[in-house]
Amino acid sequence: MSHRDPLTPFLSVDAARVRRNVERVQAAADARGVALRPHVKTHKVPQLARLQVEAGEVGITVATLGEAETFVAAGLDDVLVAYPVLLDEAGLRRAAALAERARLVVGVDAVEGVRRAAPLAGRVAISIEVDSGHHRTGVAPGEAGAVAAAAADAGIEVAGVFTFPGHSYAPGAGPDAAAAELAALDAAADAARARGVEVPVRSGGSTPSLAASLAAPRVPDELRPGVYLFGDAQQWELGRTGPDDVALTCVASVVSTVGGRVVLDAGSKALGADRAAYATGFGRLLDHPDARIVQLSEHHAVVELGDAPLPRVGERLRVVPNHVCAAVNLADELWIDGEPVPVAARGRNA
Amino acid sequence: MSHRDPLTPFLSVDAARVRRNVERVQAAADARGVALRPHVKTHKVPQLARLQVEAGEVGITVATLGEAETFVAAGLDDVLVAYPVLLDEAGLRRAAALAERARLVVGVDAVEGVRRAAPLAGRVAISIEVDSGHHRTGVAPGEAGAVAAAAADAGIEVAGVFTFPGHSYAPGAGPDAAAAELAALDAAADAARARGVEVPVRSGGSTPSLAASLAAPRVPDELRPGVYLFGDAQQWELGRTGPDDVALTCVASVVSTVGGRVVLDAGSKALGADRAAYATGFGRLLDHPDARIVQLSEHHAVVELGDAPLPRVGERLRVVPNHVCAAVNLADELWIDGEPVPVAARGRNA
CATH class of the missing domain: 3.20.20.10 (Alanine racemase)
Incomplete structure (x- = not known):
């Protein structure tokens, strides 16, 4: 790699x-x-x-x-x-x-x-x-x-x-x-x-x-x-940012499409589990504004894609986390313009 | 230290x-x-x-x-x-x-x-x-x-x-x-x-x-x-574990008692933001079974202590996270019997 x-x-x-x-x-x-x-x-x-x-x-x-x-x-x-x-x-x-x-x-x-x-x-x-x-x-x-x-x-x-x-x-x-x-x-x-x-x-x-x-x-x-x-899905849902200004996404792979369910490998351990009362899901897809993450486990995001065609297993999709601060705090590095940069203060809760 | x-x-x-x-x-x-x-x-x-x-x-x-x-x-x-x-x-x-x-x-x-x-x-x-x-x-x-x-x-x-x-x-x-x-x-x-x-x-x-x-x-x-x-608050709420069997807690300090609100320094970046539909809060206290975390931000847990006396600022309390897998994945180390042990697979989502 x-x-x-x-x-x-x-x-x-x-x-x-x-x-x-x-x-x-x-x-x-x-x-x-x-x-x-x-x-x-x-x-x-x-x-x-x-x-x-x-x-x-x-x-x-x-x-x-x-x-x-x-x-x-x-x-x-x-x-x-x-x-x-x-x-x-x-x-x-x-x-x-x-x-x-x-x-x-x-x-x-x-x-x-x-x-x-x-x-x-x-x-x-x-x-x-x-x-x-x-x-x-x-x-x-x-x-x-x-x-x-x-x-x-x-x-x-x-x-x-x-x-x-x-x-x-x-x-x-x-x-x-x-x-x-x-x-x-x-x-x-x-x-x-x-x-x-x-x-x-x-x-x-x-x-x-x-x-x-x-x-x-x-x-x-x-x-x-x-x-x-960065913006995030919460701000997007609140109308305080638009998708064109979202600067951070979690890139995820489709790992399963069994039963017509689109499942990504970005779960709560990558996106965070934040869900505000008004949020319409556990995250959104930058390139599919109608899509919603409707179910989230630690390593699975189940996506309803709306009218978009079913993606292939292995295809990569860009997820906008609900709360970007939580997603960043889960990652050891951000890939900024394709180069890894350490999240130097990750986990510094004390 | x-x-x-x-x-x-x-x-x-x-x-x-x-x-x-x-x-x-x-x-x-x-x-x-x-x-x-x-x-x-x-x-x-x-x-x-x-x-x-x-x-x-x-x-x-x-x-x-x-x-x-x-x-x-x-x-x-x-x-x-x-x-x-x-x-x-x-x-x-x-x-x-x-x-x-x-x-x-x-x-x-x-x-x-x-x-x-x-x-x-x-x-x-x-x-x-x-x-x-x-x-x-x-x-x-x-x-x-x-x-x-x-x-x-x-x-x-x-x-x-x-x-x-x-x-x-x-x-x-x-x-x-x-x-x-x-x-x-x-x-x-x-x-x-x-x-x-x-x-x-x-x-x-x-x-x-x-x-x-x-x-x-x-x-x-x-x-x-x-x-x-380990057990966690979710299993405790489900009746599948009891407090006497909970083996992992997040030790947190009281940082504010203004207005009678007890606020701890363990927020969603330490505990995780998981909240199941049936959970009665964002976490529980091991030594205060009636207490609930009623509000959670990244570095704040607001606790309703019930009848317990108001703790002092600086006092340490033991929090049982709602979902222990999420809490562990936020930490670089577990303190096992007082010794730090690396969470070696933390963040290994790929």
Whole structure:
């Protein structure tokens, strides 16, 4: 097998589409004066993060210290960990080591989190996570004042407030989520100011709320979309990307057509098992918009192809995963324009 | 960080429970005269496969040639690939190389599959996959005769017929699925015999149908359970395992308790996103049987703990993944009795 003929299933990336997606979103953000700090959990590949930063993005967002370690080791030097990082003994040591090589901002969503972060004062800044309606982590906006005041008392820089409008992941929810996000960030910044702490960056954003945020009368200072550079079936179903902009597919082989069922060798161990309530299947086919993956096991995808003729066993089809972040995190490499590139931060959950 | 204090989230295995699960199932199979050929896709670890074989199992089952390569390289020498393996040029070369070091049987579910396998005659045997109701891959039982006859014509050994009773994965479905499985295997073997081909092994089995198979009036010759050595939340919900037999958990840290919500650092990138229709959540807690994971994102599990007191940030809890095969395939290592062991076949989808 040559490197240009990988075994199926494998993840294939169209670099021209990635560049086009990145440049289009950057131009739209520039036009509104919004900074972009993309969430690199989507791709986990330092080369793609560099492409984003070279296009004008101000830095990167990660979810874990492990992801930060991978990207900082590769030369990325401005990192927000958009997560309430557990700063226990190991967390403090790791954050301090990262801060020697990069500007590091870590998420905090409680006064207790500030207390844990205190030994990093002067080296690491915090961003206060705010709940804008997703009800996961994050303080209520009005409580950001107490967290900011605790940071001031401990001598810790408050670099910003941030939120994840996860409730934007529903059909038609983009505008409402974008509005809720901005209101929560404003309220949090006001609450901090009332305690004497100015918050320089109000950071929001997700791929499904991106267009709504950029079209709204006012915008946050910074947005953190992730999926936008690849697109996926979820965004396609939500109408936030079209098939012409999908830049990553899982190339799969037909392994069985018994009984007229088309079965591919890309199962949940290649595509991920994510299925949103509104999704019409477990993935879509880039070249057959009417097709749906109707049954998914670990190594089988059963496809309803619609009116398309039955393919032959051995034929390769391009699958668009439901959730591209999950598919990437299953793969050891992405094949970018036919060359294998390691998914350097794969599996770095800690 | 010492090797004995891994960062969360990580997968922890209780070796004594694994041995107990393996030995209990082996004893039950021995009592019925059924061979066991466990599906090692569940653990992907050669050391655990050796433990199973040493307990008396006749060989291993895998899903891909890549998994076969990992286990054969580690010395396992009797392998069924229970999948309609695509024997294109690369597939033929890889199967031939494996056959030099192990007894290899590959799945076939079409006459065309036999034609593709023909160059391996005398080196690799086939097992004919039969559909017993799961409607994925596999020929209708009556059509196994044509496949067997084609194999005889090509000089290919028919080692058996096999099926996966995936419809056993529903509450109460075990006995019906076990009966359907046996009927399909019998019908396939009869169809082959009618074409002059004796089928030595009728192979079935799954963890949820295992107890029903072993309790039935007649049994297949061989069963291929996978999950039974670890258990998982899905089997727990189905009543096919109890918490005292769960041998693998994902150890996670509490990272937030804002608003009374308990949020753990084990999300879908550590646990997998599998959610069966009957599951009551995205995972369970081993030490809190009433708790449920009610919301899951990539790095967040939101837990409803029931009546248990609110844990502290930093406290570690043991999560039972919904589908253990998916969780294992996300991890680079299992911590078995506190020592890291590589998940050698992780990600070997091809």
